[in-house]
Amino acid sequence: MAREPDGDELDDLLLRCARQDAEALQSLYRRTAPRLLAILMRILGTRTAAEDALQDAFIRIWQQAGQYDRIKGRAMAWMVAIARNRAIDLQRAGRPMVLLGAAELAQAEQFRVEGPADNLEFTASHDALRRCLELLSSGQRQCLLLAYQRGLTHERIAPLIGQPLGTIKSWIRRGLQSLRACLEP
């Protein structure tokens, strides 16, 4: 895994959170909350629900900082996983979700790199993923992005795409296999 942007600084902040340093959590919040909120908004659909989830996510980050393994150096991936899991749990628990319009559906097929240009290695991992996504069929790519970025299940994707459930399942499964093979030949 390529190094994350600001990886060392985020690692240090998490270590300080593990020692109950609340100022470190505030710095962590300033640096990462806008990115996490963008992720939560996509999954939960409304700002109120996304900000509630953001609050929950940071409380969890604070409580679980002692379990973060600094040696692995993947602070952002760790925090994103906490935030996404919270959002997916809330969404599955039946929070209302805004339906997607046609324009948004079309947008789901795009994958733009707006990554941090100051970190060459991490930009490289963006580029690698984009290149590998481009190799998928457009159906596979669209399903994967709707599942990952929107947090939609197979059952919710099928009517949006207008394909039978079995097709959606096999597109996603094969898409994930191809991605893995492409990223790690």
Place this chain on the structure above:
Amino acid sequence: MNYNRPELLDRLAAEYVVGLLRYRARARFERLCDELSYALTARERWEDRLLPLSLALAPLAPGANVWPQIERAIASTSAVPQITSRPALRRWWLAAAAASLVAIALLVGKLTIWSEPAWQPVAILAPAHGAPLWRLERSADGSEINIRTLGAVTLSAAQSYELWILPSGPGNPVSLGLLPRHGKLERRLSETQRTLLLAARQVAVSIEPARGSPTGLPTGPVVIVVPIARAI
């Protein structure tokens, strides 16, 4: 599902990370990650692979009221210990239960001395020609292990030491997780790990990538093989 089939486990990890599993299946996979280091590895690798898709979204500034709410929430939880240590709590209950047993035993006059050691020795982990690096102990019922670092553990950040049970009968080594570089570490074992450890005669240590063996079996050089102490 057969979790020993790596390709199935990897598919499950991918579907978990993407968010395709239902609530129960999600919880089951999370428990699996607590028990199997390679399940956790598979999950983290998928989190890393797909992370750019999350970070590609345009950032969005949270409302001004969000941080004060977080600050209030953590201030109210700071008074209690942050990480609730369930094993410690259970040991407390065990101690309380043991104490009442002692009281009962003393009453009926059958027992005069009761000593229940908190940890029982399993092995001292030392290379064939080197100083001891860790002490491995287990709880009386074998459901938890305690690893204490004894010497200076030197290894690059890209590598780790992984502990393995060598089963007494036929079968592959089973991971007990990564060894700490300093301090001590307590770990709860799965039922499979517990049974194997209680029956095993040897444990081993191998050098693996930083996140542990990617295959679930030792992949790097085995640097330590030591017998397990038997209680008489």
